[in-house]
Amino acid sequence: MRDIWNIFISLAVLFSVVACHSNDAPQVPFNKLPKNTINDDLMALNAGFMELEREDIKHYIDSLGLQMDTTISGLHYRIDEEGYGDSVAKFDEVTIRYTITLLDGTTCDDLRETVKMVRLGKGNLIKGLEEAVSMLKVSGSGTFIIPSYLAYGVSGKSGCVPPWNPLFCKVCLIEKRK
Numbered sequence: 001m002r003d004i005w006n007i008f009i010s011l012a013v014l015f016s017v018v019a020c021h022s023n024d025a026p027q028v029p030f031n032k033l034p035k036n037t038i039n040d041d042l043m044a045l046n047a048g049f050m051e052l053e054r055e056d057i058k059h060y061i062d063s064l065g066l067q068m069d070t071t072i073s074g075l076h077y078r079i080d081e082e083g084y085g086d087s088v089a090k091f092d093e094v095t096i097r098y099t100i101t102l103l104d105g106t107t108c109d110d111l112r113e114t115v116k117m118v119r120l121g122k123g124n125l126i127k128g129l130e131e132a133v134s135m136l137k138v139s140g141s142g143t144f145i146i147p148s149y150l151a152y153g154v155s156g157k158s159g160c161v162p163p164w165n166p167l168f169c170k171v172c173l174i175e176k177r178k
Contacts, residue, residue: 049164050149057145057166060103068145075131076145081172083140088133088176090121095175096133101168103145108160108167115174126151129169136173144169 028034057076061068068076088094095117100109118124120134128146136142146167148154156163 050147053147053164053166056103057147060168061145066143068143071131073128073131073150074147075128075150077132077135078143079135079140080143080170081139081141083137083173085138085176087135087137088120088173090134091119091178093117093119093177094133094173096171096173098129098169098171100129102161102165103168108157128167129171132169132171133173136171138173138176141170141172144171 054074061076066078068078070076095115097111097115098109099107099112101107120130125133126146128144128150131150132142132144132146146169148164148166151165151167152161152163154163156165161167
């Protein structure tokens with residue numbers, strides 16, 4: 001009986017030692033988990049794309065000899081005709097004429113012969129075009145270069161604008177209504 005008891009104690013000690021020994025990494029408390037770096041990597045990749053795009057836009061502006069200013073959002077602009085009255089405000093209904101091309105000259109949208117009525121602030125225009133229109137007064141016109149992140153971004157526009165492409169726009173504000 002004593003032999004069985006010694007075997008039992010020996011097995012219990014052996015299993016305890018084996019169970020306590022683990023090749024796994026030590027447990028880390030939830031509030032001390034390692035940082036997920038995927039978002040940081042994607043942010044760095046996006047910043048790289050934006051820097052390349054800024055260089056492309058600068059080269060384009062320089063190659064055409066354009067004198068353009070830049071808004072805080074990154075929209076490049078030149079007001080060609082000042083127009084009259086007040087600038088448009090959010091939720092104004094506006095009538096505009098515009099052309100949109102890629103920087104390589106490919107025409108994407110051409111409304112020189114027709115007009116488009118939209119209400120600003122409702123998402124009917126891409127952000128960059130809405131910002132461009134809001135800089136104009138009635139009968140005013142301007143030339144704009146819209147970075148991709150203010151245009152169609154990573155998705156592009158099917159059949160026209162490839163992903164990550166800035167746009168060259170000429171816009172004329174025909175009329176505005178509250």
